[in-house]
Amino acid sequence: xxxxxxYTTLIRTEAKRLGFLSCGxxxxxxxxxxxxxxxxxxxxxxxGEMSYMENHFDKRLDPTKLVEGSKSVIxxxxxxxxxxxxxxxxxxxxxxxxxxxxxHFVIKDRLKELLKFIHQEIGEVHGRAFVDSAPVLDKVxxxxxxxxxxxxHSNLITQxxxxxxxxxxxxxxxxxxxxxxxxxxxxxxTSCIDACPTQAIVEPFIVDGSKCISYFTIELxxxxxxxxxxxxxxxxxxxxxCQDVCPWNRFSKSHNEPLFNPHxxxxxxxxxxxxxxxxxxFNKIFEKSAVKRTKFSGLKRNIAFLKE
Ligand code: B12
Ligand code: SF4
Ligand code: SF4
Numbered sequence: 001x002x003x004x005x006x007y008t009t010l011i012r013t014e015a016k017r018l019g020f021l022s023c024g025x026x027x028x029x030x031x032x033x034x035x036x037x038x039x040x041x042x043x044x045x046x047x048g049e050m051s052y053m054e055n056h057f058d059k060r061l062d063p064t065k066l067v068e069g070s071k072s073v074i075x076x077x078x079x080x081x082x083x084x085x086x087x088x089x090x091x092x093x094x095x096x097x098x099x100x101x102x103x104h105f106v107i108k109d110r111l112k113e114l115l116k117f118i119h120q121e122i123g124e125v126h127g128r129a130f131v132d133s134a135p136v137l138d139k140v141x142x143x144x145x146x147x148x149x150x151x152x153h154s155n156l157i158t159q160x161x162x163x164x165x166x167x168x169x170x171x172x173x174x175x176x177x178x179x180x181x182x183x184x185x186x187x188x189x190t191s192c193i194d195a196c197p198t199q200a201i202v203e204p205f206i207v208d209g210s211k212c213i214s215y216f217t218i219e220l221x222x223x224x225x226x227x228x229x230x231x232x233x234x235x236x237x238x239x240x241x242c243q244d245v246c247p248w249n250r251f252s253k254s255h256n257e258p259l260f261n262p263h264x265x266x267x268x269x270x271x272x273x274x275x276x277x278x279x280x281x282f283n284k285i286f287e288k289s290a291v292k293r294t295k296f297s298g299l300k301r302n303i304a305f306l307k308e
Pocket of ligand 2: 153195196201211238240241
């Protein structure tokens with residue numbers, strides 16, 4: 001077997017064993033088509049106060065500038081679709097991705113294991129692990145590697161498992177066999193655009209980040225503008241509306257990652273429990289969750305914002 005194929009097969013098999021949903025590989029190169037799109041998005045200030053999006057423009061578009069000598073981008077998906085959602089339909093909502101342990105920790109550990117495996121089985125390979133926070137266009141790489149297509153809500157979707165998964169990557173200086181993109185299956189559907197409570201999907205494939213509930217409830221440090229009062233549809237941390245209405249998410253399958261299971265009390269919290277939440281309860285329920293990012297004061301701000 002040619003070594004490229006052998007290494008590719010080894011990496012894919014190990015990624016599966018580590019619990020990743022799928023693994024796709026692309027040549028590390030400049031993303032020519034994305035450059036004007038990212039530039040336009042930034043020029044239109046669609047990143048709002050997420051100033052980190054303005055940094056490292058060149059590196060964000062070219063992994064060889066981010067990881068010197070890199071040859072391949074190995075994209076990986078990790079499912080977070082939960083078995084159960086909170087039982088009180090009147091209670092404020094948090095996004096499914098934040099129910100359990102913060103995915104940054106869970107995925108980073110898994111990526112390190114995959115990199116260790118590469119070192120053991122293949123040898124001296126220089127590589128770095130990325131999940132979410134680095135200047136990498138996660139969705140674009142995953143789509144390029146055939147793991148799914150970018151839907152009109154701008155998230156990555158697959159026909160067999162929908163879109164409720166995280167994307168991460170290893171960028172390595174090892175040549176591998178590369179995958180091809182898949183086809184787009186949004187067709188004439190516009191459900192996500194129509195359902196978005198704040199009309200943040202300003203045109204197909206383009207989300208104005210500064211209008212998204214996820215931005216207001218997680219990223220925005222200051223006061224939430226009064227202009228969006230009444231439009232939050234009870235979301236207090238993130239928002240799943242554009243994914244919940246997507247017909248492809250009928251095919252979501254629940255994850256089997258114990259670390260993503262919620263604290264049992266989260267599932268039974270009522271509207272009253274949320275309104276009366278104390279810092280002690282917050283620390284207990286969200287001990288390791290991404291919700292900690294807003295801090296107690298941020299979550300209280302978001303809960304208060306729902307009230308008239
Ligand atoms: C900044 C950010 C946000 C911002 C801005 C959202 C956005 N769409 O950019 C905010 C805070 C709003 C946000 C919200 C959410 N996010 Co977010 N976010 C990111 C982050 C850090 C960067 C994304 C980015 O580069 N945006 C810049 C803009 C320019 O990129 P873009 O939206 O992809 O835009 C592209 C399209 O416009 C496209 N385009 C333009 N024209 C055309 C035409 C065609 C035909 C096509 C195909 C494409 C296309 O080109 C642009 C550049 O490639 C990534 C992690 C990462 N490092 O990639 C996570 C990430 C995208 N987020 C993620 C998630 C889960 C969410 C939420 C679902 C969380 C939640 N439940 O609240 C929401 C979903 C909102 C939505 N509909 O996008 C996941 C997505 C997983 C997936 N299945 O796709 C990521 C990949 C994190 C991760 N590692 O798993 N997020
Ligand atoms: S996450 Fe919510 S607010 Fe953001 S684009 Fe999707 S539906 Fe709109
Ligand atoms: S809701 Fe429809 S348009 Fe939006 S991403 Fe899903 S299939 Fe595509």
